[in-house]
Amino acid sequence: MHAQIVLFDGFDPLDAVAPFEVLSAGGTASPGAVTVELVSAEGPRDVVSGTGGLALRATAALDPGRAGLVLVPGAAGRIGDPGDLPDHDAGDGPAQPDDSIPVLLGRTLTTELPVLLKAAMDNPEVTVSAVCGGSLVLAMAGLLEGRHATTHHLGLDMLDATGVHAVRARVVDDGDLVTGAGVTSGLDLGLYLLEREVGPRIAHAVEELFAYERRGTVWRNAGPEPVRF
Amino acid sequence: MSVEGTWDLSMSTPIGRIKAVAEFRREDGALIGTARGTGEEVALNDVVLDGNRLTWKQAITKPMRLNLDFVVTIDGDTLAGTSRAGRLPASKVTGERRHEPKTP
Numbered sequence: 001m002h003a004q005i006v007l008f009d010g011f012d013p014l015d016a017v018a019p020f021e022v023l024s025a026g027g028t029a030s031p032g033a034v035t036v037e038l039v040s041a042e043g044p045r046d047v048v049s050g051t052g053g054l055a056l057r058a059t060a061a062l063d064p065g066r067a068g069l070v071l072v073p074g075a076a077g078r079i080g081d082p083g084d085l086p087d088h089d090a091g092d093g094p095a096q097p098d099d100s101i102p103v104l105l106g107r108t109l110t111t112e113l114p115v116l117l118k119a120a121m122d123n124p125e126v127t128v129s130a131v132c133g134g135s136l137v138l139a140m141a142g143l144l145e146g147r148h149a150t151t152h153h154l155g156l157d158m159l160d161a162t163g164v165h166a167v168r169a170r171v172v173d174d175g176d177l178v179t180g181a182g183v184t185s186g187l188d189l190g191l192y193l194l195e196r197e198v199g200p201r202i203a204h205a206v207e208e209l210f211a212y213e214r215r216g217t218v219w220r221n222a223g224p225e226p227v228r229f
Numbered sequence: 230m231s232v233e234g235t236w237d238l239s240m241s242t243p244i245g246r247i248k249a250v251a252e253f254r255r256e257d258g259a260l261i262g263t264a265r266g267t268g269e270e271v272a273l274n275d276v277v278l279d280g281n282r283l284t285w286k287q288a289i290t291k292p293m294r295l296n297l298d299f300v301v302t303i304d305g306d307t308l309a310g311t312s313r314a315g316r317l318p319a320s321k322v323t324g325e326r327r328h329e330p331k332t333p
Binding site: 085086087088089090100102103105106107109110139140141142145157158160161162163 | 241242243244245246247248288290292293294295296314315316317320321
């Protein structure tokens with residue numbers, strides 16, 4: 001499995017690095033079975049995250065035609081008040097150091113990402129994945145209509161407002177769409193993808209190396225619907 | 230209060246202001262509407278006028294996908310109220326009716 005982790009201006013470094021390291025370690029444990037690279041819509045470039053100016057280098061352009069995994073991290077920035085509404089047109093206005101997370105996520109809509117991510121969603125050979133606000137990048141682009149997904153707990157209402165069945169779970173498996181909740185769930189998402197795509201022995205070996213055990217039940221739309229407690 | 234006509238709307242969303250042009254008209258007595266935004270035209274759903282209070286639902290895809298619920302009060306050629314995206318807090322919406330040149 002080849003994994004492309006998509007960087008964009010203002011991304012959350014941990015959202016990208018946690019799955020990067022988990023998948024990379026999975027690749028070491030299963031020689032050749034997993035490869036990982038950082039990509040951007042624009043091609044190779046240094047991409048500045050939303051945390052303290054930390055930059056990571058994308059080494060290639062996102063290729064939605066390439067089979068495997070495409071993973072979208074969320075953004076890091078000011079949380080703000082949900083009732084706090086920016087005084088500029090959507091997707092407009094120069095980047096500000098105190099841009100809120102919804103503004104940073106919304107700015108991706110003015111890049112090539114929506115088109116590239118739609119092609120990835122439409123490609124039956126690609127599993128699309130997202131951590132934290134990454135689900136909102138996909139959802140705001142209208143790519144998750146009617147799908148089951150999760151995001152950071154502060155973003156669930158926004159995810160719901162885009163026509164998604166928002167699920168309050170740490171990892172949600174909706175077939176060719178697998179999403180994780182807040183920041184650290186990128187570890188759980190990476191470990192789950194390793195288990196699903198490569199096997200439980202590899203996932204377990206990485207858990208052991210990282211001194212971390214995956215948390216929570218992976219939610220799938222299967223089995224009886226629970227009645228209210 | 231009449232609502233028929235073309236309205237320039239401005240609404241606040243978490244990613245910034247969105248502008249749209251809404252058109253309301255009556256067909257067989259029923260109030261219907263459409264809205265044009267950035268490169269798309271969508272039908273307005275459940276348009277209800279009660280006195281000067283107008284409500285409708287709108288599913289936009291540009292510049293982002295959002296389900297919006299509107300509650301506005303009409304005062305002559307202006308309107309003001311709120312739009313709400315799902316369970317998110319309501320945000321301000323304002324509008325102004327266009328003065329179309331009268332056809333002879």
